[in-house]
Amino acid sequence: xxxxxxxxxxxxxxxxxQSPPSHAALGGNLASIKGxxxxxxxxxxxTQGSQYTVHIMTLPRxxxxxxxxxxxxxxxxxxxRGPAMPNLTQLLGTYTxxxxxxxxxxxxxxxxxxxxxxxxxNFVMQSGGHMGGYVGRAWLPTAVxxxxxxxxxx
Amino acid sequence: xxxxxxxxxxxxxxxxxxxxxxxxxSEATSSTSASTSSGANSGTGSxxxSGTGSxxxxxxxxxxxxxxxxxxxxxxxxxxxVNNTLTVTVSSGGYGAFNVPLASVTICLPGTTTCQTxxxxxxxxxxxxxxxxxxxxxxxxxxxSSSAGxxxxxxxxxxxxxxxxxxxxxxxxxxxxxxxxLPVQLIADSSYSTVPSDCSSQGAAxxxxxxxxxxxxxxxxxxxxxDCPDCVANADSVYYDCPTSTTCTATTxxxxxxxxxxxxxxxxxxxxxxxxxxxxxxxxxxxxxxxLVFGIGTQxxxxxxxxxxxxxxxxxxxxxxxxxxxxYSWSFIDSGSNGxxxxxxxxxxxxxxxxxxxxxxxxxxxxxxGTNGASTNVSFNVGNAPAMVLLxxxxxxxxxxxxxxxxxxxxxxxxxxxxYTAINGKSTPGGMGPYYAF
Numbered sequence: 044x045x046x047x048x049x050x051x052x053x054x055x056x057x058x059x060x061q062s063p064p065s066h067a068a069l070g071g072n073l074a075s076i077k078g079x080x081x082x083x084x085x086x087x088x089x090t091q092g093s094q095y096t097v098h099i100m101t102l103p104r105x106x107x108x109x110x111x112x113x114x115x116x117x118x119x120x121x122x123x124r125g126p127a128m129p130n131l132t133q134l135l136g137t138y139t140x141x142x143x144x145x146x147x148x149x150x151x152x153x154x155x156x157x158x159x160x161x162x163x164x165n166f167v168m169q170s171g172g173h174m175g176g177y178v179g180r181a182w183l184p185t186a187v188x189x190x191x192x193x194x195x196x197x
Numbered sequence: 198x199x200x201x202x203x204x205x206x207x208x209x210x211x212x213x214x215x216x217x218x219x220x221x222x223s224e225a226t227s228s229t230s231a232s233t234s235s236g237a238n239s240g241t242g243s244x245x246x247s248g249t250g251s252x253x254x255x256x257x258x259x260x261x262x263x264x265x266x267x268x269x270x271x272x273x274x275x276x277x278x279v280n281n282t283l284t285v286t287v288s289s290g291g292y293g294a295f296n297v298p299l300a301s302v303t304i305c306l307p308g309t310t311t312c313q314t315x316x317x318x319x320x321x322x323x324x325x326x327x328x329x330x331x332x333x334x335x336x337x338x339x340x341x342s343s344s345a346g347x348x349x350x351x352x353x354x355x356x357x358x359x360x361x362x363x364x365x366x367x368x369x370x371x372x373x374x375x376x377x378x379l380p381v382q383l384i385a386d387s388s389y390s391t392v393p394s395d396c397s398s399q400g401a402a403x404x405x406x407x408x409x410x411x412x413x414x415x416x417x418x419x420x421x422x423x424d425c426p427d428c429v430a431n432a433d434s435v436y437y438d439c440p441t442s443t444t445c446t447a448t449t450x451x452x453x454x455x456x457x458x459x460x461x462x463x464x465x466x467x468x469x470x471x472x473x474x475x476x477x478x479x480x481x482x483x484x485x486x487x488x489l490v491f492g493i494g495t496q497x498x499x500x501x502x503x504x505x506x507x508x509x510x511x512x513x514x515x516x517x518x519x520x521x522x523x524x525y526s527w528s529f530i531d532s533g534s535n536g537x538x539x540x541x542x543x544x545x546x547x548x549x550x551x552x553x554x555x556x557x558x559x560x561x562x563x564x565x566x567g568t569n570g571a572s573t574n575v576s577f578n579v580g581n582a583p584a585m586v587l588l589x590x591x592x593x594x595x596x597x598x599x600x601x602x603x604x605x606x607x608x609x610x611x612x613x614x615x616x617y618t619a620i621n622g623k624s625t626p627g628g629m630g631p632y633y634a635f
Contacts, residue, residue, distance in 0.1 A: 104427065105512070122602065124527055126513060127433065128354040132398035139401075146357050146401035147409065154294025154411025155319060157534025157607055158600050159357020159401065160551045169551075169600050170401060171356045171538060173323030174417065174424060175514035178527045178603040179356075194540065194601055 068110050068118045068134050070183055075118060075136070076110050082133050083108070094188045095119070097197075102129060106177070109197060110134075113188045120182035122196055128177050135181060138166050142181070146170070167193075280373030281466045281491040281499065283320075285474070287592040287608070288484035291317035294411030295586075296535035296593050296608040298474070300489060302327065302416060303370040306336055307378050312370070317413045320489055322472060322618045323531030324417035325424045326456035327369055328353065328360055328382040330406065333413035338365035341380055343438040343448055350389055350437040350445050351382050351456055353424065356534075358402030358409070361393075362386040364436075369459050371416075374491050376462035380455060384414070391443040395434040415533070418470045418489065420514055420631035421621050422461035423452050461620055466492025468623035469630055471499055472532055474592075476613030479558050479578045481590025485612065493617055493634075494626035504617055504634040506627040507567030516633065518604035520563040525604040528565070530616060530633050534607030537577060537597040539563075544579060544599070551598045552582040558595065563604065567632065577609065 068079045076098050080087045085100035085108065100108045106125025113119050123129045135142050145161030145168065153159075158171030170179035182193050285298045298320040305312035313336050315329060341349040341364040349364040363386040369376040385405035392403065407413050417424070425435040428450045436450035461467055474487035492499045509516055518528035520539055536552065541561075547554040559579040566572040580595030594612040610616070619630030627634055 104431075104433065124602070126427075128359075128399040130395075130398045131401060132394070142401040143403075147403075150357055150402055150404065150409040153535060154292065154297035155533045155535040155608075156321065156324070156355045156357065156404065156410050156415060157531060157536070158538045158598070158603075158605060160598070160600065161401070162549065162551065168401065169602075171600050171603050171605055172527065173356060173514065173529050173531050173533070173605075174325055174353070174419065175421060176527060176529060177354065177356065180601060194542065197602070 069121055069136050069138050069181060070186070071118050071136060072116050073112060076112070079108075079110070079130075079133050083130050094191045102127070108134065111182075111196060113186060117183075117186050119186035119188070120180065120193060120196055122180040124172075124178045126175055126177075135168075138168075138181070138183075141166050142168050278496075279465070281496055283372040283489040283491075285320050285472065285487050285489050286484065287474070287486075289591045290484075292408055292411035294535070295591055296596055297411050298472070298487075298532050298608060298611075299412060300371075300416060302329075302414070304329070304334070304336060304338070304381070305368040305370065307339065307366050307368050309368075311336065312368075315413050317407075319410060319412035319415045319533055320472065321415050321417050321531070321533035322419045322470070322616070323529060323533045324353070324355065324415060325419050325421040325458045326353075326382060326417045327367075327379065327414065327459050328362075328384050328417065328456070329414035330384050331362065331386045332407065334383060336367070338367050338381070338383065340365055341454060343436070344451070344454070345438050345440075345448065348439040348442075349450070349454060350386075350439050351450075352393070352396035352399060352435055352437065353382065353456075354399040355404065357400065358404040359396060359400035360384045360404050360415075361389065361396050363389055363439075364454070364456060369462075371459060371489075372491070374460075374463045374466060376457075376459035379459055379462050380453075380457055382456050388442050389439070389445070391445075393434075393437060393445050393447070395447060396437075399434065416459070418458055418460050419531075419618055420509055420511075421458060422623070423455040423457050425450070425455060426452070428455065458620060460491055461623070463491060466495045466499070467620075468495065468625050469493040469617060469619035471615050471617050472611055473615045474608075474611045474613070477592055477594050479595045480580055480588055481585045481593035481595070483589055483591055485592035487611075490615075493619055501617065501625075501627050501634060502615075504615065504627075505571055505573060506569065506617075506619075506632045506634045507565060507571050507573075508569035508628070509631040509633060510568050511621050511631050514631070516568065517566040518563050518606070519566065520561075520604060525602070527602065528604040528606070530606040530610060530618070532608050532611055532616075534605050535596065536593075536607050537579070537609050538600040538603065538605035538607060539597070540599055540601045541579075544597075546599050547582055550582075551600065553579050553597045553599065554581050554583065555579055556581070565606075569628075569632075575606075575610075 437445035578595035617634035
């Protein structure tokens with residue numbers, strides 16, 4: 044049923060009650076997005092584009108999370124913006140440790156509490172904003188579909 | 198040592214990209230310039246000071262105009278009765294980091310003259326509340342109670358990480374002003390070494406040491422009086438009920454229980470702040486000294502003057518900025534960010550870092566738009582970060598970095614300006630907060 048919804052053009056609202064799988068979104072598959080949705084108690088809709096499908100989730104406090112899935116079914120990017128941080132552990136999954144270590148290294152070389160950036164060949168994360176307004180994104184450079192620019196992701 | 202690693206990080210990046218120049222024109226000076234003379238900072242510098250004439254106790258419940266009434270009155274400027282300024286310094290001091298505005302904060306056991314002055318606290322217009330690293334605090338501040346009667350702890354999310362620790366109460370002195378019985382966060386309180394998973398999931402890094410923010414704490418004097426109005430009704434994983442130190446679970450918290458912007462607790466000058474930093478050369482200089490002024494339109498030294506008010510969306514705490522034809526609805530003016538953070542793919546970055554490295558100083562502009570429709574074109578410079586480091590600059594008005602999806606007006610924006618930050622729901626001569634004005 045989900046396949047049908049996702050294949051449709053425009054906006055398809057998908058309401059799901061899933062038990063969470065153990066693996067999380069970034070680098071995961073469609074099932075992992077459903078897990079994210081369940082754990083974050085989010086509503087979800089999906090829009091299919093020519094190069095990827097974007098799943099848009101709205102969290103209870105209003106933060107919007109977007110997960111981008113390539114045609115081969117891999118979540119290659121996640122973005123967030125809103126008044127509260129999303130569950131990064133869930134969204135970043137197996138990349139959480141790399142994010143934690145990378146962000147700590149960034150902070151050790153940059154004072155203050157502004158945006159933090161992690162940039163590696165396999166994983167990139169930009170986390171910004173301030174208290175009550177957060178904006179960020181993380182992606183897997185090698186999994187980004189050809190012709191897709193990370194800069195264009197909302 | 199930390200200082201050296203920060204310098205090396207940028208210089209190495211410079212070498213890797215074979216950058217040249219750095220604007221050339223003006224040479225960095227090592228002089229420190231004070232933008233405005235202020236009165237003696239009587240409240241800081243001593244390990245034991247008295248209560249500056251105010252009687253402790255009931256004072257903290259008075260949050261000045263606007264509370265307890267649906268028709269707040271606009272404050273009337275008065276002759277300064279207290280020193281409403283706090284010296285702010287950007288230099289190589291403290292933990293040695295670029296563009297980090299630091300000030301001294303005096304904390305006292307509530308209702309006593311047992312006090313401690315903590316230097317090198319980050320002045321942050323992007324957050325709300327005083328948060329101190331436990332390693333810098335020697336006083337044994339009393340811990341707040343949760344609504345269930347247990348101990349209260351809190352988790353705060355910042356852009357790049359989170360802080361976890363207990364909620365304590367202190368009388369907090371900033372310049373000549375005092376916030377009595379202010380709930381503050383004690384970051385990395387050793388009694389609470391177990392971070393709940395729904396706290397650690399709110400940020401990548403655990404900001405649990407001074408070296409991670411290059412400061413002994415965060416003085417959040419931004420747009421809100423409390424850090425989580427939504428927490429009054431919802432257990433948002435910001436406040437935690439702790440039956441034991443290792444079994445904390447998310448809970449609700451009344452506004453009175455919440456870590457609060459100390460300015461909102463002052464008896465006067467409590468509707469916002471002005472951060473004033475001097476003009477500096479585009480390539481920066483060794484240090485810059487300015488001041489944080491408390492109150493907007495409440496004394497002879499904090500009027501709005503010719504400043505324009507840019508109202509802020511109270512739900513997103515953001516304004517809008519348009520740059521290169523792209524509208525960024527998530528935009529903010531944040532002294533806790535050490536650079537300007539925005540996206541411009543035409544500007545080279547330094548090696549593996551995200552900081553911009555143009556061959557020569559760039560003159561750019563962006564349009565800033567408030568929710569009240571007020572807008573202005575803001576000119577700014579983007580310089581070569583490693584070149585500025587080699588010049589010996591620690592205060593940098595043209596430090597900028599590449600980030601997508603937002604426009605963060607960090608500390609470079611503040612040089613040569615008086616930037617007003619009005620607190621949500623507080624009355625000022627420029628209207629109700631929240632707003633920025635400059």
